Amino acid sequence: SQTIHQWPATLVQPVGSPLSLECTVEGTSNPNLYWYRQAAGRGLQLLFYSVGIGQISSEVPQNLSASRPQDRQFILSSKKLLLSDSGFYLCAWSEGLAHDNEQFFGPGTRLTVL
Amino acid sequence: GDSVTQMEGPVTLSEEACLTINCTYTATGYPSLFWYVQYPGEGLQLLLKATKADDKGSNKGFEATYRKETTSFHLEKGSVQVSDSAVYFCALSDPNRDDKIIFGKGTRLHILP
Numbered sequence: 001s002q003t004i005h006q007w008p009a010t011l012v013q014p015v016g017s018p019l020s021l022e023c024t025v026e027g028t029s030n031p032n033l034y035w036y037r038q039a040a041g042r043g044l045q046l047l048f049y050s051v052g053i054g055q056i057s058s059e060v061p062q063n064l065s066a067s068r069p070q071d072r073q074f075i076l077s078s079k080k081l082l083l084s085d086s087g088f089y090l091c092a093w094s095e096g097l098a099h100d101n102e103q104f105f106g107p108g109t110r111l112t113v114l
Numbered sequence: 115g116d117s118v119t120q121m122e123g124p125v126t127l128s129e130e131a132c133l134t135i136n137c138t139y140t141a142t143g144y145p146s147l148f149w150y151v152q153y154p155g156e157g158l159q160l161l162l163k164a165t166k167a168d169d170k171g172s173n174k175g176f177e178a179t180y181r182k183e184t185t186s187f188h189l190e191k192g193s194v195q196v197s198d199s200a201v202y203f204c205a206l207s208d209p210n211r212d213d214k215i216i217f218g219k220g221t222r223l224h225i226l227p
Contacts, residue, residue, distance in 0.1 A: 034214070042205060043219030045160075059214075090157050103150075103215055105157030 002027035004105035006091050013113055019064075019078040021109050031093040033074040033102065034072065035066055039087040064112030069076060086113045116141045120204045120218035129192055135189040135221050137178075137204035147171075147180050147187040148215065152201040157195050161189075161202070199225045212227040 009052035013019060023030050035047040056066050061084060063093045067075045074091060088089045091106040122137040138144065146165045150158040161172030167182035176191045187204060204218040 036217075044217040046214055048217075049214050093157075102148075103158075103161040103227050104165070105159065 002093075002104065004091060004093055004104055004106040006089075006109050009107065010110045011112070013081050013111065014061055014065050015083055015113055016080050019076070019081050019085070020109070021076040021089055021091075021111075023074040023076075024072055025074075025093045028093070028095055029074070030071060031095055033068065034092040034094075035074065036090040036092065037078050037087045038090060038108075039048060044090070048076070081113045086111055116145070116206060116208050117215050118204050118206055118216055118218035120202075120221055122221070123201075124222040125167075125222055126224040126226065129196055130193045131225075133189070133191040133194045133198075135190065135202055135204075135222070135223070137187045137218060139185050139187065139206050141185075141206055141208045143208045143210035147178070147179055147209040148205040148207070149176070149189050150203040150205060150217070151207060152203065152220070154159070156201070194223075194225050196225045196227050199223055 005024050006023055007012045032051050034049045037045050037047055043074045046069055048056055050056050050068045053068050053071055062077050089111060092103045095101045119138050119141045148163045149161040151161045152158045159177055160171040162178055164171040164180035168181055170177055170179045176189060178187050178189045180187055189202060200220045201220045202222045205215045207215045
């Protein structure tokens with residue numbers, strides 16, 4: 001069966017520090033991968049999605065970046081965190097086209113930037 | 115562009131009450147529609163979906179019918195339980211607009227015993 005892992009589960013970082021959040025999927029090949037941010041009062045915002053290794057689409061301009069170094073690994077990064085980067089970050093995967101298939105979400109990482 | 119609008123929360127109900135959470139959408143094509151649920155401290159999980167007009171998705175006593183004429187996908191349950199307390203997200207995926215899902219802002223539901 002397929003599983004999705006995210007770590008760390010919680011993170012407290014000072015403003016200006018770097019960030020690296022990792023997401024890995026097991027039990028499937030060539031999944032579509034997604035990074036979302038859930039901020040209080042703002043719902044779920046798609047940040048990045050990837051349909052293959054090295055293929056990243058960015059949805060919103062920001063100081064975050066994403067990379068997909070391996071088929072089932074998706075990394076969210078920042079060189080310098082801002083206060084506004086605080087939130088709950090969710091990784092998700094789907095097998096094939098999103099409009100036909102369910103997205104499966106990881107447990108999330110709660111990031112607090114101080 | 116495509117968008118999803120769902121009713122503002124929080125919604126507070128007593129156990130065994132009837133629930134309706136409204137959701138309307140805007141899309142250029144013929145999207146698939148979803149309801150996802152997020153229980154406290156967890157990621158989202160799919161609750162139900164419908165892929166074409168007049169389809170009814172159902173799961174765990176929840177139902178939603180894809181209404182193309184009103185561009186709506188309202189979530190309903192006849193008798194809610196305390197365990198239904200969660201945040202509910204309406205979402206769409208338009209096959210004409212890349213391969214991603216657009217979520218509404220979510221509706222927090224509190225069920226009182």
